Amino acid sequence: MSNTPIIKTTGLSYYYSKGAQTLFDINLQVEKGSIYGFLGPNGSGKTTTLSLLLGLLNNQKGDIEIFGQHLHQNRVDILKRIGSLVEAPSLYGHLTATENLELYRSVYGVPKGRVAEVLQIVGLEETGKKVVKRFSLGMKQRLSIALALLPNPELLILDEPSNGLDPAGIIELRELIKKLNKDQGMTIVISSHLLAEVEKMVSHVGIIFKGKMLFQGPLPELHSFQEKGSRIFIKTSDNETAYQLLQDHQPEIVGEAVSIAFSGIRQVAAVNRTLINHNLDVYLLHPKENDLEQLFIDLTTAQS
Amino acid sequence: MNTLISLRSEILKTKRTASLYFTLIGAAVVPVVFLLNVLGDGLDSTKKDPLNAIFKLLADMNGLAFFPWFIILICTLLPQIEYRNNTWKQVFTSPQPKVNVLTAKFATIHLLMLLFLVSTHLFMFLAIVLANLVDPTLGLFKHSLNGQTVLINAANSYVTMLALCAIHFWLGIRFRNFIVPIAVGLALWLAGTLLVLEYKSSTAYYFPYSFQAISLSPKHQPHLNQVAWTSVGYAVLVLLLCFFDLRSRRMTT
Numbered sequence: 413m414s415n416t417p418i419i420k421t422t423g424l425s426y427y428y429s430k431g432a433q434t435l436f437d438i439n440l441q442v443e444k445g446s447i448y449g450f451l452g453p454n455g456s457g458k459t460t461t462l463s464l465l466l467g468l469l470n471n472q473k474g475d476i477e478i479f480g481q482h483l484h485q486n487r488v489d490i491l492k493r494i495g496s497l498v499e500a501p502s503l504y505g506h507l508t509a510t511e512n513l514e515l516y517r518s519v520y521g522v523p524k525g526r527v528a529e530v531l532q533i534v535g536l537e538e539t540g541k542k543v544v545k546r547f548s549l550g551m552k553q554r555l556s557i558a559l560a561l562l563p564n565p566e567l568l569i570l571d572e573p574s575n576g577l578d579p580a581g582i583i584e585l586r587e588l589i590k591k592l593n594k595d596q597g598m599t600i601v602i603s604s605h606l607l608a609e610v611e612k613m614v615s616h617v618g619i620i621f622k623g624k625m626l627f628q629g630p631l632p633e634l635h636s637f638q639e640k641g642s643r644i645f646i647k648t649s650d651n652e653t654a655y656q657l658l659q660d661h662q663p664e665i666v667g668e669a670v671s672i673a674f675s676g677i678r679q680v681a682a683v684n685r686t687l688i689n690h691n692l693d694v695y696l697l698h699p700k701e702n703d704l705e706q707l708f709i710d711l712t713t714a715q716s
Numbered sequence: 717m718n719t720l721i722s723l724r725s726e727i728l729k730t731k732r733t734a735s736l737y738f739t740l741i742g743a744a745v746v747p748v749v750f751l752l753n754v755l756g757d758g759l760d761s762t763k764k765d766p767l768n769a770i771f772k773l774l775a776d777m778n779g780l781a782f783f784p785w786f787i788i789l790i791c792t793l794l795p796q797i798e799y800r801n802n803t804w805k806q807v808f809t810s811p812q813p814k815v816n817v818l819t820a821k822f823a824t825i826h827l828l829m830l831l832f833l834v835s836t837h838l839f840m841f842l843a844i845v846l847a848n849l850v851d852p853t854l855g856l857f858k859h860s861l862n863g864q865t866v867l868i869n870a871a872n873s874y875v876t877m878l879a880l881c882a883i884h885f886w887l888g889i890r891f892r893n894f895i896v897p898i899a900v901g902l903a904l905w906l907a908g909t910l911l912v913l914e915y916k917s918s919t920a921y922y923f924p925y926s927f928q929a930i931s932l933s934p935k936h937q938p939h940l941n942q943v944a945w946t947s948v949g950y951a952v953l954v955l956l957l958c959f960f961d962l963r964s965r966r967m968t969t
Contacts, residue, residue, distance in 0.1 A: 463805075463966075466805075466808075466809045467808065467809070468805055468808055468809065468966070469966050470964065470966075487813075488811045488812065488813055489811070491809060491810065491811035492811040494809070496809045498805050498809065499805075500802060501802075502801070502802055502803045502805055502806035503801060503803065503806075504729060504797065504801050504803060505800075505801055506731075506732045506733060507728075507729075507731060507732065511728065511731065514728060515725045515728050515729060516725065516806075516810055518721045518724060518725065519721055519722065519725055519810050519811060519812055520810070520811065543732070559806070
């Protein structure tokens with residue numbers, strides 16, 4: 413994976429109306445070849461940011477560079493290299509799956525065979541003459557993904573792509589995204605309000621909340637945050653004494669337990685020895701890792 | 717070339733919609749009414765040149781009501797394809813200049829307008845042949861058809877309606893709620909027609925919703941050329957406004 417940013421925004425801000433600022437100084441940086449999970453609760457500004465990246469909204473403040481080119485000066489050239497799915501499926505209900513793709517085939521300048529190829533990728537090759545309005549929501553979502561893949565894009569932007577998919581569909585989508593990234597080196601930006609859904613596939617994460625970026629970086633960096641936030645919960649015959657004995661571990665009294673900062677599994681045995689050596693009965697010694705979901709909630713609620 | 721690609725895409729979108737049937741049915745109304753009238757009540761055989769008189773009647777009826785209303789409805793219904801399917805955002809994230817999208821949509825409407833004019837004349841010819849078959853004593857083909865006059869009348873209908881077409885194209889793209897352009901069309905078409913036929917007003921030369929009635933008014937008819945140019949001018953101006961409006965809009969739905 414190269415470190416060249418394929419998307420770079422500088423000081424991006426956006427107002428839908430006066431006094432209602434939606435984005436504040438967003439500096440997004442998506443590296444080439446990465447799978448970037450763009451996370452945030454509903455209404456945090458994900459779709460607004462992605463709409464700005466795709467030119468659906470006019471840039472008000474800040475700068476957007478994609479493939480090293482300014483978006484608004486090179487909109488058409490940039491869009492030729494991007495596949496996108498923004499929010500709900502955007503399809504013509506009175507046309508078949510093939511016809512929906514055929515509409516955009518010449519616009520993207522791709523060969524006729526590509527239509528059948530992308531339909532096969534998303535498992536819709538046998539929908540025949542069935543028109544899209546008769547599709548289930550999951551089928552529509554898969555067709556939208558096929559449409560995004562039609563130009564064989566260098567950059568794929570997917571806004572909440574698992575909406576409407578059943579669990580099997582979500583797993584298939586995840587595998588597809590990983591495959592596209594691995595086999596074709598496709599850079600993928602995927603937004604979601606569910607960290608658990610994307611943490612299994614992303615290499616980088618950006619967390620946005622109330623229009624502000626709270627975190628941006630590689631997934632391992634988020635994991636180190638996670639470890640820093642993990643604690644060991646301890647219940648003993650004398651929690652006051654245990655609290656005094658564990659002063660080096662940043663102890664806290666939590667209800668009927670003492671919690672200390674967790675720094676590794678060997679620490680559990682050491683703490684146990686310390687407590688027993690001071691004649692304390694140990695009833696509970698439970699390392700509780702702060703999962704990414706909890707960290708996401710912590711990061712977003714700490715700001716609210 | 718790029719505009720042609722966008723046009724192909726726009727034409728494909730009309731597949732399986734009612735637009736083609738709507739055009740052909742709209743074009744058939746006047747000829748069918750004529751035929752039913754001939755079959756029921758016969759034809760005024762005292763006219764010197766019934767064939768050309770029938771075509772003039774067709775041009776007047778279509779020009780005053782059916783053609784303007786066809787334009788108002790088609791300009792409203794075609795952009796509804798995008799609103800109804802929530803597809804504007806997909807259109808604008810595809811690599812087409814916005815001006816190409818707009819041009820292609822406008823051209824699609826014009827293809828349907830031309831189809832309307834061509835088919836209504838063909839249907840009329842068919843209706844005349846049928847009427848003559850039913851009652852050969854009518855002698856409808858004793859005179860030759862003045863093709864040049866038919867063509868000029870059709871061209872006048874087309875050019876004078878360019879302003880109305882551009883206005884309703886903008887309204888159709890501007891408003892998600894299709895009732896708005898139709899209501900505006902109904903109110904202004906009625907007002908415009910009254911201005912010419914009832915009030916014989918000189919302001920009608922500048923009011924696009926009056927242009928359909930100009931050729932029917934002896935007072936206004938000599939100014940038809942001026943009105944045609946005014947119509948072209950309005951169309952260009954409104955299309956420019958439409959483009960700048962579209963460019964500045966949030967296309968998130």
